[in-house]
Amino acid sequence: MALWGMVIDLDRCTGCQACVMACKAENNVPAVGAGEAVRGRIISWMQVLTEEEEGHPGEIKRFMPRPCLHCDDPPCTKVCPVYATYRNPEGIVTQIYARCIGCRFCMAACPYNAKYFNWRRYQKEAPGQNPDVSVRPKGVVEKCTFCHHRLQKARDRARVEGRELAPGEYITACAEACPARAIVFGDLSDPGSDVARLARSPRAFRLQEELGTKPKVIYLTEGEGHGRA
Amino acid sequence: MAAREPGGRDAALFAPIELTGRGFYGVVAILFLFILWGGVAYWVQFEEGLGVTGLHQPVSWGFYVTNFVFFIGISHAGTLISAILRLSKAEWRRPVTRMAEVITVMVLFIGAGQILVDLGRPDRMMNIIRYGRYQSPLLWDATSISAYLTASIVYLYLPMIPDIAILRDRLQKRKLFYTVLALGWTGSERQQRVLNRAIAVMAILVIPIAVSVHSVVSFVFSMTLQPMWHSTIFGPYFVVGAIFSGIAALIVAMIIFRKAYGLQGYLKPIHFRYLGQLLLIMSLLWFYFTFAEYLTGYYGGTPEEMKVFWAKFTGPFWPFFWGMALTNFVIPILCLVRLGRHTIAKVLTASLSVLVGMWLERFIIVVPTLSNPRLPFGEGIYWPTWVEWGELAGSFALFALFYLLFTKFFPVISIWEIREGREVGLKEVEERLLTYLPDGSEAELAETGRRW
Ligand code: SF4
Ligand code: SF4
Numbered sequence: 001m002a003l004w005g006m007v008i009d010l011d012r013c014t015g016c017q018a019c020v021m022a023c024k025a026e027n028n029v030p031a032v033g034a035g036e037a038v039r040g041r042i043i044s045w046m047q048v049l050t051e052e053e054e055g056h057p058g059e060i061k062r063f064m065p066r067p068c069l070h071c072d073d074p075p076c077t078k079v080c081p082v083y084a085t086y087r088n089p090e091g092i093v094t095q096i097y098a099r100c101i102g103c104r105f106c107m108a109a110c111p112y113n114a115k116y117f118n119w120r121r122y123q124k125e126a127p128g129q130n131p132d133v134s135v136r137p138k139g140v141v142e143k144c145t146f147c148h149h150r151l152q153k154a155r156d157r158a159r160v161e162g163r164e165l166a167p168g169e170y171i172t173a174c175a176e177a178c179p180a181r182a183i184v185f186g187d188l189s190d191p192g193s194d195v196a197r198l199a200r201s202p203r204a205f206r207l208q209e210e211l212g213t214k215p216k217v218i219y220l221t222e223g224e225g226h227g228r229a
Numbered sequence: 230m231a232a233r234e235p236g237g238r239d240a241a242l243f244a245p246i247e248l249t250g251r252g253f254y255g256v257v258a259i260l261f262l263f264i265l266w267g268g269v270a271y272w273v274q275f276e277e278g279l280g281v282t283g284l285h286q287p288v289s290w291g292f293y294v295t296n297f298v299f300f301i302g303i304s305h306a307g308t309l310i311s312a313i314l315r316l317s318k319a320e321w322r323r324p325v326t327r328m329a330e331v332i333t334v335m336v337l338f339i340g341a342g343q344i345l346v347d348l349g350r351p352d353r354m355m356n357i358i359r360y361g362r363y364q365s366p367l368l369w370d371a372t373s374i375s376a377y378l379t380a381s382i383v384y385l386y387l388p389m390i391p392d393i394a395i396l397r398d399r400l401q402k403r404k405l406f407y408t409v410l411a412l413g414w415t416g417s418e419r420q421q422r423v424l425n426r427a428i429a430v431m432a433i434l435v436i437p438i439a440v441s442v443h444s445v446v447s448f449v450f451s452m453t454l455q456p457m458w459h460s461t462i463f464g465p466y467f468v469v470g471a472i473f474s475g476i477a478a479l480i481v482a483m484i485i486f487r488k489a490y491g492l493q494g495y496l497k498p499i500h501f502r503y504l505g506q507l508l509l510i511m512s513l514l515w516f517y518f519t520f521a522e523y524l525t526g527y528y529g530g531t532p533e534e535m536k537v538f539w540a541k542f543t544g545p546f547w548p549f550f551w552g553m554a555l556t557n558f559v560i561p562i563l564c565l566v567r568l569g570r571h572t573i574a575k576v577l578t579a580s581l582s583v584l585v586g587m588w589l590e591r592f593i594i595v596v597p598t599l600s601n602p603r604l605p606f607g608e609g610i611y612w613p614t615w616v617e618w619g620e621l622a623g624s625f626a627l628f629a630l631f632y633l634l635f636t637k638f639f640p641v642i643s644i645w646e647i648r649e650g651r652e653v654g655l656k657e658v659e660e661r662l663l664t665y666l667p668d669g670s671e672a673e674l675a676e677t678g679r680r681w
Contacts, residue, residue, distance in 0.1 A: 040285035040609055051605050066604065075454050081367040082360040101356050102279070102349015105367060107289040109453040113602045117289060117349065120280035138278040139349030208603060211454050 003072075003091045004146055005188035005216035006175065007198040008065055012182035013048075015063035020046050022177030023067075026147060028129045030122035030136075043116040045144040046174050062221070065183070067174065068093060068114040068144035069207060069215035076106040076115065085141070091188075091216055092146050100140040107141060111211055115143045146185075147172040167193055188216060239647065242640045245490050246396065249637065252489070256633065260626040267623015270616040271346060279349055281616045287609035288599045292617040293347035296624060298591040299474070300340030301374065301446055302467070306475030307333030308381050309439045310507075312432040320658060321503055323650045324495040327643045328486065329479050330385040335631040336478075337378045339624050344370075346620055366452050369445040377435075377442045384431040390414050390424065391645040403638075443471040450594065456533040457526060457598050466518045473511040473557075474587035477580035480504050482632065484577050486641055495642050498572040505576040508583065509565040516558045519590075536601045545610055546597045549589050556586030 023029065023046040032041050046067045053059040070093050077085050077093060084100035087093050107115040121138035129135065132149040136142050154170040167186060175185040186195035195218075198204065203220040274281050284291050307329035314322035345351055361368050394414035397407035414420060447467035450458040460466075480501065487496045526534050541550040564579035600609040635641070 036280065039283075040287070041280070042286070049605050064604075079365050079367070079453065081362055081365040081371075082356040083362050084356075084360075099353070099356055099360060100350065101353045103344075103347070103367060104289040104349065105365070105449070108455065108599060111454055111603050113287060113604060113606060116286070117284075118278065119284070120278040138280075141349075213454075 001089055001189070002187040003189040003216070004151075004170075005070070005091070005186070005195050005199065005218065006067070006146070006172070007184045007195050007204070007218045007220060009182045009184075009198075010062055010064060010219055010221040011203075012180045013063045013065060014180050014182075015048055015050070015060075016179065017048055018177045018179055019065055019174035019183060020044060020048060022173040023144070026130055026133070026173035027145070028123070028133045028135050029142075030118075032120075032122050036119070036122075041117075041119050043118075043122070043142065045114075045116070045142070064219070065174070066112060066114065066207075067146075067172075067217060069112055069213070069217040070144075070146060072214035072216055073212060074110075075211075075213055076110045079105045079109045081105065090151075092148055092151075093143075094145055094148060095140075095142055097134060097136050097140045097142065102139040102141065104141065111208055111213065112215075115141050117141055239644055241491055241494065242642055242644050242647075243396075243399065245636050246638065246640065247400065253633070253637070257630065260630045260633070263622045263626030264630065265623075266619040267626070270619030270623065274346075274616055275351070281614060283611055283613045283617060285609060285611070287602050287606060288596060288611040290347070290595055290599060291611050292592075292613050292621060293343050295588065295592045295595050296621060297340055297343035297347065298446055298467070298595070299588050300336050300343060300624065300628075302443060302471035302474045302587060302591070303478045304333045304336045304340060304377070304381070304475065305439055305443060305468070305471040306336075306479040307331065308377075308384055308435045309472060310476060310479065312384070312435050312439075315428070315432045318661070320650065320654055321500055323646045323654075324492075324642045325479070325483070325500060325504070326388070326646070327385075328482055328641055329475075330381065330388075331632060331635050331641070332475070332478055332482060333381045334378070334385050335628055335635070337374065337381065338631070339628045341374055341378070343620075343624070366445060366448040369448060373438070373442045373445045377438045380431065380435045380438050384428075384435050387424065387428050387431060388643055388646065389639060391416060392640050392643060395644055396640070440468055443468045450598075455598050456531070456601070456603070457537045458594075460522060460526075462518065462522055466522060469511065469514050469518055470587055470590060473508070473515050474583060476504060476508050476511060477583035477587070480508065480576055480580040481584065484573060484580075486636065490636070490641070492642065495647070501572050501576045502568045505565050505568050505572065505579065508561060508576070508579060512558060512561040512565070512583070519557075533601075533603050537597050540597045540601050540608070541593055544597075545600075545608070546593060549593050553586050553589040553593055556582040557590060558586075560586075 024031075024044070027045060029043050029045055032043060036042075046065060049064040049066055050060050051062045051064060053061040070087075070091060072087070072091060074087055074093050077087055080086070081103060082099055082101055084096045085093065085106050086096075102117070104117055107113075107117060118136050118138045118140055123135055125135050130149075132153065150172065151170045155165055158165045158169070167190065171185040172183075175183040184194050184198055186193040188196050188199060190196055198220060199218045201220060203222055204218050205221070206215045206218055209215075270281075282291065282293075311322065311326035311329040314326065345354065348354060357368070357371060361371075363369075390410075390412060391414055393407050394411040394416065397404065397411045400407065444464035444467065447463035451460050451463035453459060483496055483500070483504075487493060523538070526538055540546050560582040561579040564575040564582075568575060596611055600611060602609075
């Protein structure tokens with residue numbers, strides 16, 4: 001079985017936010033409006049964090065695109081009282097919007113703040129949205145799904161054509177959009193795949209590795225800062 | 230039973246049930262205003278979503294979760310204190326236990342309700358039962374709290390049966406109501422024996438349940454990996470805090486009803502002195518736990534922990550943190566070390582202070598951790614809106630209203646236990662005391678001594 005994962009090369013990232021915009025369009029991520037944004041309620045499954053040079057305020061040392069890291073041992077799914085978030089057999093951590101009771105326990109438990117809440121009803125179904133992704137109602141948690149609908153689509157296509165899913169047939173919108181090709185997506189369990197190869201690189205590190213969450217989003221960088229944001 | 234008593238005796242205990250004055254309606258009206266505020270706030274929140282609160286991205290839990298922990302903590306007043314006092318045969322408990330037990334039952338409803346208020350989708354609440362996952366600490370809470378609520382209701386009801394029978398025989402109104410609830414109590418020796426046994430069993434049962442309740446409430450936090458939450462002492466720390474705030478709430482309730490219903494003859498300064506001493510001990514214990522918790526965090530000094538630590542000590546949360554230290558430790562200690570004179574005023578000040586302090590403590594545990602994410606997001610500051618204030622005010626008012634209504638239906642001090650104290654308690658204590666002392670005559674003792 002596949003184990004989907006992602007490698008993000010921080011040395012390539014220019015902070016252009018193309019991944020952020022691609023994600024929003026692909027996944028019907030709502031624009032919450034200026035008022036809500038000021039209150040700190042922006043929803044952005046993919047978010048480019050910036051880190052400043054220590055002792056040099058204002059000077060940006062690094063951009064760090066942060067989707068949900070699809071932890072292999074996710075602290076968020078452990079605490080959900082109703083199975084509304086879980087790790088599926090292929091390693092993707094998903095949300096069931098129709099079941100979530102909005103307790104926000106998973107948000108409190110995620111060490112990477114990758115979960116977002118629909119504080120209000122931010123959007124209705126409307127033309128122009130991606131029909132493959134459901135629009136979330138108010139009061140539920142949402143987050144990056146590794147564009148899970150794309151996997152379903154690619155798999156359906158392969159099945160109709162009577163063949164196996166080919167490598168590279170399923171990739172996420174952010175990986176597709178990145179002009180610097182900093183994001184590589186694929187099957188970590190296939191040792192020949194690009195992600196698996198890059199994940200073995202000496203430049204690779206995982207965020208907050210010491211927490212034992214085993215993220216399947218792996219970062220690459222030269223030099224200092226390994227293992228710490 | 231009532232017929233044997235002189236009519237005037239214990240009249241003060243019946244008065245609130247027999248007559249209802251204008252003051253009562255005035256208080257109820259004021260409480261209703263606050264409840265209305267809470268109700269409107271909840272309605273708005275239900276319609277619009279949690280967006281009407283001050284919650285936001287990193288701080289996804291705020292007032293409601295704080296209130297939840299706080300109110301569930303208060304519930305330890307009752308049952309735990311009353312059960313321990315009963316089991317240890319503390320004679321001064323007699324006028325105290327009922328009030329404590331009522332607090333527990335009433336406040337548990339309010340506490341559990343906070344979770345409902347906090348849910349983004351209260352309409353899907355039943356999912357907790359339909360799809361419940363026992364791996365989640367929230368399910369442990371649900372289980373533990375329902376068990377506690379059930380046990381507390383039984384434990385409140387059992388010692389009330391003889392009192393209800395007294396009311397059935399004495400009052401003209403609500404005959405059917407009291408007759409049904411009295412379960413045919415006649416006060417026969419057999420009934421009394423069965424009742425005493427049942428109370429004793431419940432008293433023992435309720436203690437582990439109560440301890441489990443606040444332990445699992447703390448597990449909601451400590452089972453995550455978050456800095457300053459992921460701590461092994463959270464279970465006992467929360468239980469200690471719960472008992473601490475519970476005693477304070479009990480004292481405040483006692484002083485209010487003492488004044489309002491003229492119960493000075495029953496609740497004497499000595500009761501407050503004992504409770505005050507208990508509060509003092511809990512304050513010291515609370516301080517010890519807090520100290521141990523923060524010192525280990527500080528000494529370990531991991532960057533994430535320190536971020537939260539300094540946010541509390543000198544950062545944006547300093548007024549809450551130091552306010553908590555002041556109200557939970559400094560003020561109670563100053564008030565309670567010497568209780569010789571002005572006992573009641575001092576105990577009241579300390580208790581009110583502790584109630585504020587324990588609310589702050591819960592707040593200072595919930596919010597700063599969330600507002601200091603591990604990744605470089607920038608700090609999230611949390612300001613509640615009128616909705617959260619409304620829920621807070623409404624919750625307190627609803628609790629007070631429940632309590633007040635209870636006192637209009639049932640005696641707030643256990644009448645039969647007071648009578649029992651007068652009739653058999655005195656003799657029992659004397660006999661019990663004798664069993665503590667060395668037996669036999671001087672000569673016999675000397676004899677035994679020589680043999681050794
Ligand atoms: S990054 Fe957060 S939301 Fe994603 S799987 Fe890990 S714990 Fe869950
Ligand atoms: S907010 Fe939803 S997904 Fe998250 S823990 Fe609660 S029920 Fe589960």
